[in-house]
Amino acid sequence: MKLLKALLLSSALFVSVNASDVMQKSMAVMFEGMNEIQAGFLNNQLDMIESGIKKVEEGNNLFSDKDTIVKYLPENKKHLSNVAINASQRLSVDIADLKNNLEQKAYINAANSYSDMINACAKCHSTVRSW
Numbered sequence: 001m002k003l004l005k006a007l008l009l010s011s012a013l014f015v016s017v018n019a020s021d022v023m024q025k026s027m028a029v030m031f032e033g034m035n036e037i038q039a040g041f042l043n044n045q046l047d048m049i050e051s052g053i054k055k056v057e058e059g060n061n062l063f064s065d066k067d068t069i070v071k072y073l074p075e076n077k078k079h080l081s082n083v084a085i086n087a088s089q090r091l092s093v094d095i096a097d098l099k100n101n102l103e104q105k106a107y108i109n110a111a112n113s114y115s116d117m118i119n120a121c122a123k124c125h126s127t128v129r130s131w
């Protein structure tokens, strides 16, 4: 567990954050949260999954309203704001599903909710980055 925490900490440092920039703050805290959730699943540590969920929730709340999202879309992607907003809403739904599945002790379903969260991250990034 000690090693695991150290690894997570070093991965958190990997993303350098300008705390005054809402996008960077949001993405850094979601990145950290997703790493914690994954580590929690792999090591069977429920408390880590729960702590990670709080972080992703916090980050997604920072980056979910239309004006904020549109501000960070490149000029040639602003017309795709709905795709980006949908990705953020999909994250909220996935977070609710993940919590619910954990409550029910439905761990395979919970892992699927986590996978869908990764897809939601990728969906918005693919729009932003023209993947």
Ligand code: HEC
Binding pocket: 015, 016, 023, 024, 027, 028, 030, 031, 034, 056, 063, 069, 072, 073, 084, 085, 087, 088, 091, 117, 118, 120, 121, 122, 124, 125, 128, 129
């Ligand atoms: C609604 C859109 C949206 C969603 C959803 C989203 N991101 Fe991002 N993300 C962005 C934008 C915009 C950038 C900045 C542009 C770029 O890096 O291409 C970014 C960049 C990042 C970066 C690089 C940070 C930096 O400072 O450059 C990380 C890490 C990241 N996102 C993690 C995540 C994770 C993890 C998730 C899912 C839990 C997620 N993002 C979901 C829009 C989104």
